[in-house]
Amino acid sequence: MSHVNTSDWYNSLRQELECNSLSIEKVSRRSEYWRKSNLDIVSDLVQEISETDLINLNGTHLYEPELTIVGDIMELASGKSYKISSIMDEIADEGSFTKNYFGKLEEKSQKLVPRPLARDNSLSPKVGYALSLPESSKKPLVIHNKTKTSVNNCFQRNLIIVNKGVEATIIETGNNLSVFNSVTEIYLDENAKLNYLDLTGENNIFPKISHKFCDMAEKSTFNHFGLRLNTKSTRNEIELHLNGPGINTSIANVSLINKKHHFSDENVLINHNAYECKSRQVFKSVLENDCTSIVRGKIYVAPEAQKTDGYQSSRSLLLNENSRFLCKPELEIYADDVICSHGSTSSSLDKESLFYMLSRGVHKEKAKEMLITAFISEALDEIEDEGIKSALSNYIDIWTSNFFHE
Amino acid sequence: MANMLNIDDLKVSLEEEEKQIIKGLSLSINPGEVHAIMGPNGSGKSTLSSVLAGKDGYIIDSGTVNFDGSDLLEAEVEERAALGIFMAFQYPIEIPGVGNMNFLRTALNSQRKTRGQEELNAADFLKLVRGIAKDLEISDEMMKRPVNVGASGGEKKRNEILQMCLLEPRFVILDETDSGLDVDAMKLVSKGVNNFSSSSRSFLVITHYQRLLNYIVPDFVHIMVDGRIVKTGDKALALHVEETGYKDFLQLGKEKH
Numbered sequence: 001m002s003h004v005n006t007s008d009w010y011n012s013l014r015q016e017l018e019c020n021s022l023s024i025e026k027v028s029r030r031s032e033y034w035r036k037s038n039l040d041i042v043s044d045l046v047q048e049i050s051e052t053d054l055i056n057l058n059g060t061h062l063y064e065p066e067l068t069i070v071g072d073i074m075e076l077a078s079g080k081s082y083k084i085s086s087i088m089d090e091i092a093d094e095g096s097f098t099k100n101y102f103g104k105l106e107e108k109s110q111k112l113v114p115r116p117l118a119r120d121n122s123l124s125p126k127v128g129y130a131l132s133l134p135e136s137s138k139k140p141l142v143i144h145n146k147t148k149t150s151v152n153n154c155f156q157r158n159l160i161i162v163n164k165g166v167e168a169t170i171i172e173t174g175n176n177l178s179v180f181n182s183v184t185e186i187y188l189d190e191n192a193k194l195n196y197l198d199l200t201g202e203n204n205i206f207p208k209i210s211h212k213f214c215d216m217a218e219k220s221t222f223n224h225f226g227l228r229l230n231t232k233s234t235r236n237e238i239e240l241h242l243n244g245p246g247i248n249t250s251i252a253n254v255s256l257i258n259k260k261h262h263f264s265d266e267n268v269l270i271n272h273n274a275y276e277c278k279s280r281q282v283f284k285s286v287l288e289n290d291c292t293s294i295v296r297g298k299i300y301v302a303p304e305a306q307k308t309d310g311y312q313s314s315r316s317l318l319l320n321e322n323s324r325f326l327c328k329p330e331l332e333i334y335a336d337d338v339i340c341s342h343g344s345t346s347s348s349l350d351k352e353s354l355f356y357m358l359s360r361g362v363h364k365e366k367a368k369e370m371l372i373t374a375f376i377s378e379a380l381d382e383i384e385d386e387g388i389k390s391a392l393s394n395y396i397d398i399w400t401s402n403f404f405h406e
Numbered sequence: 407m408a409n410m411l412n413i414d415d416l417k418v419s420l421e422e423e424e425k426q427i428i429k430g431l432s433l434s435i436n437p438g439e440v441h442a443i444m445g446p447n448g449s450g451k452s453t454l455s456s457v458l459a460g461k462d463g464y465i466i467d468s469g470t471v472n473f474d475g476s477d478l479l480e481a482e483v484e485e486r487a488a489l490g491i492f493m494a495f496q497y498p499i500e501i502p503g504v505g506n507m508n509f510l511r512t513a514l515n516s517q518r519k520t521r522g523q524e525e526l527n528a529a530d531f532l533k534l535v536r537g538i539a540k541d542l543e544i545s546d547e548m549m550k551r552p553v554n555v556g557a558s559g560g561e562k563k564r565n566e567i568l569q570m571c572l573l574e575p576r577f578v579i580l581d582e583t584d585s586g587l588d589v590d591a592m593k594l595v596s597k598g599v600n601n602f603s604s605s606s607r608s609f610l611v612i613t614h615y616q617r618l619l620n621y622i623v624p625d626f627v628h629i630m631v632d633g634r635i636v637k638t639g640d641k642a643l644a645l646h647v648e649e650t651g652y653k654d655f656l657q658l659g660k661e662k663h
């Protein structure tokens with residue numbers, strides 16, 4: 001930390017957090033929450049680095065990035081309506097508004113689950129943004145991460161504040177060419193709405209660990225959509241605190257993985273702390289070539305969270321025998337007037353459907369593709385914005401069409 | 407004239423259990439002919455259609471099936487479709503998440519591609535499929551749904567006929583397409599089939615009822631019992647079955663053992 005300028009408030013917070021920090025080595029042996037994760041491929045050599053990434057498709061831009069984070073340098077496109085600053089500047093500033101937010105949700109997130117990597121991040125952030133959204137914007141804010149090979153371990157720390165009644169969409173894409181660890185603390189005020197799309201593509205050849213911790217006020221909405229296309233190793237942790245009535249949230253994820261021993265690991269904890277809130281979780285994983293997908297989705301319903309409506313569905317399509325879908329849905333309910341459901345299934349491609357399609361002349365690969373597309377559509381349907389949804393569907397369709405030709 | 411389809415002493419067992427279902431079946435069908443197969447439940451009619459369409463799960467114990475002079479059993483399912491073979495399923499399945507229109511267009515264009523023809527563009531396809539849907543009184547709403555999802559039994563059967571008209575096969579197997587149809591739908595479907603028939607197209611119509619055969623008049627009626635054709639006649643044979651059932655034929659099935 002010596003070379004980084006930090007404020008007194010940050011230093012004292014850091015000291016406090018450091019006292020209670022845990023090592024990942026210890027935790028992963030002890031905690032059910034970490035045991036099956038396979039994050040020790042850090043030492044794997046990068047075989048090939050191609051320049052394509054998720055925002056590019058056949059040379060055309062799916063999205064124009066507005067904020068690019070290359071290694072530990074932020075580049076911002078000009079003329080934006082939002083307030084954005086470097087988190088490193090903020091934690092150096094004694095009077096920074098981030099003082100009231102920084103680390104609060106990370107600390108809270110340790111209550112039920114040990115999250116040593118999030119703590120590491122709080123202790124030594126390297127880069128990141130503090131974003132405040134005072135007014136709504138139809139256009140998504142596109143953030144492009146480009147982790148450099150030269151950086152061993154990138155700790156990215158972000159703070160997002162969405163003001164009362166403001167609606168916004170953030171699309172995060174990019175590649176990571178070294179280990180990437182991000183923590184994003186998100187505060188949603190009354191009636192605020194944030195759609196967050198975390199699109200992780202093939203070029204994530206190093207482990208990517210993302211945390212999103214979100215505090216939600218009355219009638220706010222948080223929709224998160226995750227896409228993992230042949231990611232080598234991703235671990236995603238989302239914890240939401242639904243603190244006021246009438247909150248809506250949807251967490252969806254699509255993992256399409258067919259490179260040997262790659263995996264994705266999705267962890268969601270939704271704390272229903274207030275009445276009449278609705279949460280949905282939809283996970284779809286398509287796995288081939290001995291890949292693994294892990295889904296742990298927990299719904300916690302506090303005694304005062306009456307009329308909670310919690311839905312969770314985790315499904316996988318296993319295209320070969322040795323691929324694994326490890327799913328652990330959990331419900332912890334202390335209120336009596338709630339509707340909570342969860343279901344999980346693993347299946348192979350439906351033979352009858354396949355035969356039906358082939359018998360009409362559809363080519364085998366194409367039929368499989370169509371069934372995969374059908375399989376993941378429930379998760380894609382969680383995306384509200386039709387434009388983004390169809391752009392992504394198209395992207396995935398084209399991507400999937402190469403799925404069987406490798 | 408060369409046969410379109412030629413099945414010679416075909417014997418087929420199930421892959422999963424040691425059980426022979428088709429036990430020495432021979433049948434020749436020429437272009438333009440309509441053949442009907444009737445037979446008691448479980449006699450192997452659907453198994454025969456599935457084997458012709460190329461479904462897996464069966465073992466060919468012996469015999470041959472030729473289509474246009476080449477070995478049909480060697481061909482992949484989708485190749486058979488492109489050769490012009492179409493089976494209307496006895497129980498059409500639902501495919502959630504796969505849109506009907508997308509499915510139909512993909513099927514049509516895949517076949518065209520296999521045959522080296524140009525693909526149909528979206529506008530021409532739409533025009534074509536709408537025309538057929540209208541004739542069969544299939545609603546737009548129905549067409550927009552995922553394949554067969556939420557369709558009634560009769561609607562699914564109509565959908566099969568729509569697919570047939572769209573894909574323009576040369577050899578059509580109708581596996582109990584009449585079951586589950588109301589009187590009006592039966593007329594619609596029969597009209598669809600009749601309009602579709604031509605001197606170069608052949609049909610294998612599997613049915614339990616003589617009623618359908620009033621509309622789609624067969625050149626030959628075969629009675630299938632226990633995996634074999636035990637009797638072949640003309641349309642009068644279907645009338646006979648309707649009156650007396652299969653009791654006269656069950657014995658024939660046994661004698662052949």
Ligand SMILES: Nc1ncnc2c1ncn2[C@@H]1O[C@H](COP(=O)(O)OP(=O)(O)OP(=O)(O)O)[C@@H](O)[C@H]1O
Binds near residue numbers: 422448451454496
């Ligand atoms: N996959 C299978 N597993 C087990 N038995 C099967 C299978 N497929 C067919 N059979 C059996 O083979 C026999 C013939 O079945 P098939 O469906 O061909 O009869 P069908 O003549 O079409 O009868 P129906 O008039 O009721 O439609 C039946 O005894 C059936 O139970």
Ligand SMILES: [Mg+2]
Binds near residue numbers: 496581
């Ligand atoms: Mg049958």
